Every structure is written in structure tokens, then in C-alpha cells.
Amino acid sequence: MDEFKVPSDLGRIPGKIHCGEGFSNFTADQWRNFFLIYATVALWNHLPGKDRKILTYFVRVCMILVRRIVEINDMKEAHELLIKIIKLIEECYGEEKITPNLHLSLHLCKCSYDYGPLYSFWCFSFERMNGLLGSLPNSHRQIESELMRRLMTEAQINDIINSSSSEVIGLELLDKRPSVSFLSEFLTDEMYRFLMNSRNISESPITGCEEFPGKFLAPQSKDIHLEEQIYDLLIEYYEDTYVDSIFRKLFTENLPNSTIIINRANRYGRCQICAETFGFAAATRHIKSSFVLAKFINRDGNSVDIYLGQIQFFFEHSVHLSSRNLTHKLAYIKWYKLANLTSRFHFSIDDDVKTCNVKLWEDSFYPSSRDNIIPIHNILGWFILVKYKKSDRSNAREYLAVIPINRKFHLR
Structure with missing residues (x-):
């Protein structure tokens, strides 16, 4: 375990x-x-x-x-x-x-x-509330009546706080408790737009500059240079995303109507999307939340597949396009290799791949490519991995067993 x-x-x-x-x-x-x-x-x-x-x-x-x-x-x-x-x-x-x-x-x-x-x-x-009630101090004698009095007192205090009366002396000492739910920080229509964008990437392609119900979190590095290889991949990303535009590096051939991509970005280690916080590979504390599933439009342009990878970092990058400045919220992710079909659906029933709740993947990454950079909107959620061998032989090949986790609001 x-x-x-x-x-x-x-x-x-x-x-x-x-x-x-x-x-x-x-x-x-x-x-x-x-x-x-x-x-x-x-x-x-x-x-x-x-x-x-x-x-x-x-x-x-x-x-x-x-x-x-x-x-x-x-x-x-x-x-x-x-x-x-x-x-x-x-x-x-x-x-x-x-x-x-x-x-x-x-x-x-x-x-x-x-x-x-x-x-x-x-x-x-109810289980959670029972735990909270059990943690409250009491005399260990008349517990029920003590808890009821406490709940009634707090209810009266909340009524006072919520009233608009200015005649209550000392009201400023009582402040509303902040909500413990991250979902309460975001409007329903904002989450709905994010949900629809994430589900329909083939119908409404995501560029990365769309709004999302969340924010980037520390550790952060402002206005940094990306590594040259990642800089090249970023230009490829823009070329694939904005097919009618031409992009180039600074101090390169000045092509007609071309847009210069400046090698400056804000880099972040974590990203909160609604009630979930996604981490990155470099931090031991956050590495378990860095394993994510994401959607990709296949080369045929008609179908969508889900791949899994590990977030290396998040970043914001701006580009001046169509007479306005567009800030893109992106993630740099290394993608795990697919296992062969027989191994991948090892946990299926009667060779029906649709029954496979847990899939096996290779324990290695694909080489770097333009696909390493994606909009954060394409992130479907976490997955949990554990190393797994299909047999007990000492020389049996080791795979990654991948268990997808439902999001706090579900995406498909």
C-alpha cells in the first residue's frame, strides 16, 4: 500500500x-x-x-x-x-x-x-461533522446538551454578524469566518465555461489565454529566460495554435507580417484549478500531485485521446497578436510512453478494453517535442501510479499501473 x-x-x-x-x-x-x-x-x-x-x-x-x-x-x-x-x-x-x-x-x-x-x-x-463534534472540548458528562448549547450560541453569533444593524456594539470584533471551500471562490458560470472548454477541445480549440477558475501559486520566478530547447518548442506551440500567423525569434530573419516571440516568461511551481492544486516534479512535497491526465487532438484532427504525464512547471507567456497582448497560461509536461495493447489493458474483462479501470504504461518518457507544452485547460485531473509486474518472475518487466482520479468537478 x-x-x-x-x-x-x-x-x-x-x-x-x-x-x-x-x-x-x-x-x-x-x-x-x-x-x-x-x-x-x-x-x-x-x-x-x-x-x-x-x-x-x-x-x-x-x-x-x-x-x-x-x-x-x-x-x-x-x-x-x-x-x-x-x-x-x-x-x-x-x-x-x-x-x-x-x-x-x-x-x-x-x-x-x-x-x-x-x-x-x-x-x-456526516462522518466529517461527527469528527468535528468529537474534537470539541466538553466535560465528558452531559455532552449532548453542551454541544447543543455551543451550536445555538454560534448560530446566534452568526445571526448578529449577518445583520446589518449598526447599533450592535463591538460588531467589528466578530468577523465572518472565511469559507473552507475553494469552489466558493469561483462563479458557477466561470467553472461551467472552463468545464465546457476542457471537454470540447476539438470543437472549440483552446489557445491558453482563456480564463480559468484558479491561479498560479508559488514557488515562482518572474520575467525569466526559458531554456533554448523549451523556447523553440514554445514557438512551435504558437505556430500550431495560430496557424494563420507567422512567428520568429528575436534577431532572426524579418519575415513579412511575422510576430516576434520574446524569451521572457513567469514560471510557477503550482497551479490551483478550483478546489485542486497541481504540483510539479522538482518539489518533493508536491510531486504526488504532479501526475496528470490531459487531452490531445490526434493527428487526424477528428478524434481526441487522453495521455498521462508529469508536470515539470507552469508558466505564463505573453505575445502581441492581432493588435493586442495575449497572456497564455501553459504547462510544460513530460509524457509517459504507451505500453503495447496487450499489456496496457491487462486489467480488462473478457478482452473488452472499455472495462479497464486501471491501465499499464511504460515507466519512461517520450523525447521532448512540441506536445510537451499544453494549455492548463487541457488538464483533466490527477492520476495515481504504482509500479507493477504482470508476473512474479524476477526478470518480469516493470510497468506503471495508472489509476485515474475523479476531479472535484468532473471532466471527460
Whole structure:
């Protein structure tokens, strides 16, 4: 379990997991992390074929249902998979294993149609509130009444703060508590535009100068020179992005109607997009949040594929184009190599690649190219990686098992 490189804000599960009663203290949040992150890789070689199917279908269902934004077609897929899971359990383990909870799971999608995604009414928030209540000081005697008095007092204070009365003496001493949610800092329509831009890169190509719900974070270096190789790649990026324009370096041949690309940029180590902070490879503290998935338009111009890589740094670069100054928000990313098809879909069921929740990739990067520079809008989210061998042989080839993580608001 320790080999999984999990970003710190995704939570943790106990370091030692024992069978049976050892799982009884798992919270709902820990169960979610166990199945979405650890279960497929950790259990695959220990399960027979039917149990692999059950696990794969269940992980896919969890991946769909715990999103903050869920599409109707995905809900239908989740419901169909739940039916398959229950039929497989009945076939393998008998009718007595079909518990009331399994029956109730068939109503999850109907509940979501009525109340929205499960995220809006599941029990994680109650667990978190129970933890907060348990951490409050008390006399260990009349805990319930003490907590209720405290909650009522704080509610009255909030009412005073929110009132516009100027007659309350000392009101300036009471200030509203800042929200702990990063999502509250951004307007809904701003996040929606970012969501649509990220999803439809083939229909509305992104240049990098579009607005995004977030900001760059330290460490930062202002007005620096990019390495010559990266400078060349940046010019290639602009040539691919603005196909009707001509770009060149300073002090090179003055082509007609050409635009000079100045080798000056602001470099950053981290980028906050809504509630998530993406790190970079050079910082040990942030390296686990530097592994990202991103979208690419294929060479045919018609299809879009997802690739995975590691962020080296973020940067802002400005170029004067069409009588205005355009500031582009970009990321420099090294991309992992694809494994062959047989290895890549090792965790699939019945050779159906669509059932593959975890894919294998090569543990090496592609050579540097223009594709190393992308707009931050093309970043889909994090992935978690762990080294994996398909067999127990000492000379077995080592791959990277890649587990994609749902975003705080979901992109596809």
C-alpha cells in the first residue's frame, strides 16, 4: 500500500489492513479510496475470473456514482453494472448472499434522478461533522446538551454578524469566518465555461489565454529566460495554435507580417484549478500531485485521446497578436510512453478494453517535442501510479499501473 503515490488531500486508509473485522472501522471515505485506488492492483492476482468481474464492475460503478457531476447515460451504465454484479454474486455464492443492501443499491440511480448526484446526500459529510463534534472540548458528562448549547450560541453569533444593524456594539470584533471551500471562490458560470472548454477541445480549440477558475501559486520566478530547447518548442506551440500567423525569434530573419516571440516568461511551481492544486516534479512535497491526465487532438484532427504525464512547471507567456497582448497560461509536461495493447489493458474483462479501470504504461518518457507544452485547460485531473509486474518472475518487466482520479468537478 505504501508504494501508491497518493496526493495528501485524497485521504488515507490504515497502513495495515487485516481481513474480516479489520475492515469494520473503515469510514465511507476510506472504502471509496480503497476501491477506487488500491483494490484493482492489490487484489487482481488473488482473485478468480468471476470475482475479477465483480470487482471491475463495482469499481466502475463507484467511479461514476461518486462524481460531483454525473451524466444521465453514465447513470444508466452504473445501474446496468449493478444488476450484473448482483447476478454474478447470486451465481457464484448463492441467493443467501443477496442482502438488503444489494437490493437497495438498485435504487441508487433513481435516488440520483430525484436528488442529484450521491455527493449531495451521502454520509461522508456526516462522518466529517461527527469528527468535528468529537474534537470539541466538553466535560465528558452531559455532552449532548453542551454541544447543543455551543451550536445555538454560534448560530446566534452568526445571526448578529449577518445583520446589518449598526447599533450592535463591538460588531467589528466578530468577523465572518472565511469559507473552507475553494469552489466558493469561483462563479458557477466561470467553472461551467472552463468545464465546457476542457471537454470540447476539438470543437472549440483552446489557445491558453482563456480564463480559468484558479491561479498560479508559488514557488515562482518572474520575467525569466526559458531554456533554448523549451523556447523553440514554445514557438512551435504558437505556430500550431495560430496557424494563420507567422512567428520568429528575436534577431532572426524579418519575415513579412511575422510576430516576434520574446524569451521572457513567469514560471510557477503550482497551479490551483478550483478546489485542486497541481504540483510539479522538482518539489518533493508536491510531486504526488504532479501526475496528470490531459487531452490531445490526434493527428487526424477528428478524434481526441487522453495521455498521462508529469508536470515539470507552469508558466505564463505573453505575445502581441492581432493588435493586442495575449497572456497564455501553459504547462510544460513530460509524457509517459504507451505500453503495447496487450499489456496496457491487462486489467480488462473478457478482452473488452472499455472495462479497464486501471491501465499499464511504460515507466519512461517520450523525447521532448512540441506536445510537451499544453494549455492548463487541457488538464483533466490527477492520476495515481504504482509500479507493477504482470508476473512474479524476477526478470518480469516493470510497468506503471495508472489509476485515474475523479476531479472535484468532473471532466471527460
